[in-house]
Amino acid sequence: MRYALGRVSYAVFILLLASVVTxxxxxxxxxxxxxxxxxxxxxxxxxxAELRSDLGFxxxxxxxxxxxxxxxxxGDLGFSLSNRTPVSDLIKDAGLYTLALAAAAFLIAFGLxxxxxxxxxxxxxxxxxxxxxxxxxxxxxxxNFVLALVAVLxxxxxxxxxxxxxxxxxxxxxxxxxxxxAEPGALTTRVTRTAVLEELGADYTRTxxxxxLTKRRINWIHVLRNSLSPIISLGAVQIRxxxxxxxxxxxxxxxxGLGTKLVDAVLDRDYPVAEVLALLxxxxxxxxxxxSDLLYRWADPRVRLSKSDT
Amino acid sequence: MNAAVPDPDESTVLPxxxxxxxxxxxxxxxxxxxADRLRLFALMAYGLVxxxxxxxxxxxSLKRRMTDQDLSSTLLSPLSDGYLLGTDVLxxxxxxxxxxxxxxxxxxxxxxxxxxxxxxxxLGILGGFYGRSAAAxxxxxxxxxxxFPAILLAIVFAGWLGPGLxxxxxxxxxxxxxxxxxxxxxxxxxxxEREFIAAARVLGVPKRVVAVRHLxxxxxxxxxxxxxxxxxxxIVAEAGLSFLGLGAQGSTPSLGIILSDGRDYLTVxxxxxxxxxxxxxxxxxxxxxxSDSLRDRFDxxxxxxA
Numbered sequence: 001m002r003y004a005l006g007r008v009s010y011a012v013f014i015l016l017l018a019s020v021v022t023x024x025x026x027x028x029x030x031x032x033x034x035x036x037x038x039x040x041x042x043x044x045x046x047x048x049a050e051l052r053s054d055l056g057f058x059x060x061x062x063x064x065x066x067x068x069x070x071x072x073x074x075g076d077l078g079f080s081l082s083n084r085t086p087v088s089d090l091i092k093d094a095g096l097y098t099l100a101l102a103a104a105a106f107l108i109a110f111g112l113x114x115x116x117x118x119x120x121x122x123x124x125x126x127x128x129x130x131x132x133x134x135x136x137x138x139x140x141x142x143x144n145f146v147l148a149l150v151a152v153l154x155x156x157x158x159x160x161x162x163x164x165x166x167x168x169x170x171x172x173x174x175x176x177x178x179x180x181x182a183e184p185g186a187l188t189t190r191v192t193r194t195a196v197l198e199e200l201g202a203d204y205t206r207t208x209x210x211x212x213l214t215k216r217r218i219n220w221i222h223v224l225r226n227s228l229s230p231i232i233s234l235g236a237v238q239i240r241x242x243x244x245x246x247x248x249x250x251x252x253x254x255x256x257g258l259g260t261k262l263v264d265a266v267l268d269r270d271y272p273v274a275e276v277l278a279l280l281x282x283x284x285x286x287x288x289x290x291x292s293d294l295l296y297r298w299a300d301p302r303v304r305l306s307k308s309d310t
Numbered sequence: 311m312n313a314a315v316p317d318p319d320e321s322t323v324l325p326x327x328x329x330x331x332x333x334x335x336x337x338x339x340x341x342x343x344x345a346d347r348l349r350l351f352a353l354m355a356y357g358l359v360x361x362x363x364x365x366x367x368x369x370x371s372l373k374r375r376m377t378d379q380d381l382s383s384t385l386l387s388p389l390s391d392g393y394l395l396g397t398d399v400l401x402x403x404x405x406x407x408x409x410x411x412x413x414x415x416x417x418x419x420x421x422x423x424x425x426x427x428x429x430x431x432x433l434g435i436l437g438g439f440y441g442r443s444a445a446a447x448x449x450x451x452x453x454x455x456x457x458f459p460a461i462l463l464a465i466v467f468a469g470w471l472g473p474g475l476x477x478x479x480x481x482x483x484x485x486x487x488x489x490x491x492x493x494x495x496x497x498x499x500x501x502x503e504r505e506f507i508a509a510a511r512v513l514g515v516p517k518r519v520v521a522v523r524h525l526x527x528x529x530x531x532x533x534x535x536x537x538x539x540x541x542x543x544x545i546v547a548e549a550g551l552s553f554l555g556l557g558a559q560g561s562t563p564s565l566g567i568i569l570s571d572g573r574d575y576l577t578v579x580x581x582x583x584x585x586x587x588x589x590x591x592x593x594x595x596x597x598x599x600x601s602d603s604l605r606d607r608f609d610x611x612x613x614x615x616a
Contacts, residue, residue, distance in 0.1 A: 010453075013450075014450065014453045014454055014457060015457070017450070017454050018454060018457045018458070021454065021458075022458075025463075025466045026466070137595065137598065137599065138591075138595065140598060141542075141591055141594040141595040141598050142587075142591045142594070143546045143549060143550060143590060143591065143594065144550075145549075145550055145553050145566075145569065146569065146583075146587040146590060146591055149569060149572070149573055149576070149583045149587060150583070150587065152573075152576060153576055153580050153583060157576055157577055157580075240456070240459075243459060244459035244460065244461065247459060247461050247462075248461070248550060248554065251554060262462070263461075263465065263554075266462070266465045266466070267465065278458070278462055281457075281458070281459065281462075282457035282458060285456065285457050285458075286453070286457050289453075289456070
């Protein structure tokens with residue numbers, strides 16, 4: 001319990017730092033939204049100055065940060081500077097799309113990766129194992145934007161089966177989700193295979209055999225459960241990877257999620273949107289890391305009982 | 311964005327699960343020497359072409375071959391009109407575009423990897439060997455870095471330095487180091503307890519000297535494996551950022567730009583995507599396989615089984 005509390009407060013501290021860093025980094029980039037709202041060449045300087053002070057750019061940096069941070073903490077996320085919609089609405093809309101995409105990819109990656117890795121380990125050295133391992137190295141090496149283009153070429157342009165951009169029906173989800181899942185799925189397969197192989201050689205497996213348990217029961221219940229800890233900690237890393245990749249995959253497939261919004265917001269210097277989205281991203285990453293640390297201790301008594309809490 | 315963020319961490323986050331597990335026991339690890347040699351040969355070919363491309367980018371007469379447009383022969387398929395690999399939408403020769411693209415990949419891959427490795431080594435050793443406050447500071451830095459996807463940093467740097475390859479290298483180095491520092495720190499923490507380090511310390515050898523003479527040599531295998539890995543991920547990231555318009559600009563022949571141009575004409579011809587995608591994927595496949603086999607070679611658990 002104490003460990004959990006310490007871990008959580010550390011996560012909060014990291015997030016606080018992350019919010020300061022994003023805030024400063026964005027403000028240090030040249031240009032600001034007023035340039036994209038009005039044409040600086042034709043607008044009188046007084047109007048520009050008024051707009052700047054309206055938007056709060058004339059306040060000192062600490063004051064600006066305070067306004068932003070106290071807003072976030074009290075649930076007031078502010079308005080988008082470019083189209084005046086509340087940031088919270090924007091996050092709700094785009095967030096659902098990103099969540100759908102990431103969840104679909106996560107399900108594909110783990111739903112296929114774990115059983116495939118398991119089968120591959122049980123049949124180690126066999127043809128299934130070999131084909132799968134080759135497929136995994138290719139899936140891990142092909143950059144996702146290349147895979148996306150290949151998928152668009154085959155299923156969109158040549159076969160015409162699936163839509164290649166936008167989000168009009170569930171069909172639109174298929175290509176981005178599969179592309180997004182390819183690399184994490186391959187990694188999950190490999191990690192599962194390694195972990196299961198290690199467990200298969202363990203003493204308890206032999207003991208269970210000698211007690212007359214069926215192979216299937218041993219493999220899919222005992223061995224799989226004991227192989228879980230690396231898979232769990234992989235899960236947290238995968239969330240970070242997926243989020244990072246989502247930014248690209250969303251842009252390629254023009255999926256109206258948070259990634260597309262974030263890239264646009266940073267490019268437009270739409271500070272309120274960019275800050276909140278970047279913080280949200282960081283929160284998910286830090287949160288999942290913390291959660292995986294805690295889960296890890298739960299899954300592996302050796303870690304839980306050892307003294308070192310770091 | 312694997313693209314943009316090739317996440318250096320994933321194959322390395324689980325060093326204990328991945329590298330020291332006795333997988334090899336059940337795996338046919340014996341690779342034929344022929345395959346090893348073929349891979350080395352292919353990598354050398356890539357390297358030579360890349361080095362040539364890098365030189366060619368600096369020689370105006372050669373660079374013109376990469377950037378000169380010929381609007382009378384656009385989007386040609388390979389082996390037509392005397393163009394070995396065809397032309398792009400502006401009639402530029404694909405052979406030269408790809409050579410230049412590999413040059414850019416080589417330069418960005420090597421420099422981003424070198425910076426990530428240098429920073430990672432430095433901070434990893436600081437975090438593992440220089441007392442509590444150094445350890446705490448590096449942990450915070452690592453966790454903070456991990457909280458951001460590299461693409462975000464890349465966009466910010468593109469804003470500061472102007473979009474271009476310099477911003478890409480900086481963004482990659484400043485996000486990539488954390489994964490390596492984490493591993494180095496773990497390694498240093500275990501090396502620190504070994505007798506030869508204790509002996510050196512007892513003899514009064516200063517920490518700095520112990521770090522340079524005793525720690526770093528023991529970190530070389532790990533560093534080598536990770537360097538190859540970083541080169542691969544940085545090359546992918548550069549192409550990815552350029553693909554999104556955040557990396558190489560204008561007529562610079564980057565593989566990412568060739569791909570993003572190719573996307574616009576996908577309904578007309580698939581060649582640009584197939585060629586640049588194939589060259590890039592092949593390179594990454596070779597580098598990944600090299601880093602895997604280096605890891606096997608340096609890992610006593612695996613070597614024993616082979």
